[in-house]
Amino acid sequence: MRVPRSAQQLLAERGIRTTRQRIRVLEALLAEPNDATAQEIYESLRKRRDRIGLATVYRTLALLSEHGVVDVLMHHPGEVCYRLCGQGHHHHLTCTGCHQVVELGDCELEPWLSSLGGVHGFTVTSHAVEVAGMCADCEKAAAS
Amino acid sequence: MRVPRSAQQLLAERGIRTTRQRIRVLEALLAEPNDATAQEIYESLRKRRDRIGLATVYRTLALLSEHGVVDVLMHHPGEVCYRLCGQGHHHHLTCTGCHQVVELGDCELEPWLSSLGGVHGFTVTSHAVEVAGMCADCEKAAAS
């Protein structure tokens, strides 16, 4: 799912102008196995002494999500998270303990959903599934 | 799914103190077939000349969601919607045109999801499915 690609390449593929800041944001996402908020990305870049404005992080993330480069996740109200994802349709399995995110491929819901939509007179255009649980490590930690 | 119940009853069932304001908020939700934001509920109550504070609406909705009386939906980033739902597990089918919401019963995902979780060493505790589409009316309107 998560094909390793360079930040440069990701931008070029979509015909997005490459700037130092956009590359930095993408690098931060590439280095982040889970999801991150705009603020988190901003802070991690500032810690690395990268000169970037918070507004630019927001603008870049908006741009990237418009182009389908990053996914937008909303597990908690008022918290928007971004994540660099593999191409194609997939869903997410999130650990409630440590917030690690696992991509779920092979979604088998399409047929079920479109039939369900038909019953209600809907044409189903998209669907999102967010699965929450506890990873093995967190479960162990919680037990003690 | 959506058993009609009185606002009074809903509060009493959970042992929530009944106040004029809480009943008004619940009535607004009972009258609302779809979902509504805190602000929308506040405004609809003010239009009806109900004296209620915005803060109370927020506090009441938080209370009701804690007690499982209302569902919290987040289709769009930065927009938290509340909805009075039937009991039991279900999901939502939302029209992107008119925002009407249909409750989907009989969710057949449980077995699939827990097996999927197992593969990744997760104990799946919950899942949310949000299906989006176009209802018949909006599809017609869009075609013209």
Add this chain to the structure above:
DNA sequence: ATAATTGCAAAGCGTTTGCACCCTG
């Protein structure tokens, strides 16, 4: 009676925007 609930206004938070400057293509 007394503890919880309310309303208001102020504070808080994440996010967006206006504008002068800067950089990419």
Add this chain to the structure above:
DNA sequence: CAGGGTGCAAACGCTTTGCAATTAT
């Protein structure tokens, strides 16, 4: 070199909180 991109700080909108007055049990 032109048009898009950036940074800063101010503006923004939604939500939460402090506190005195009010209300339910």
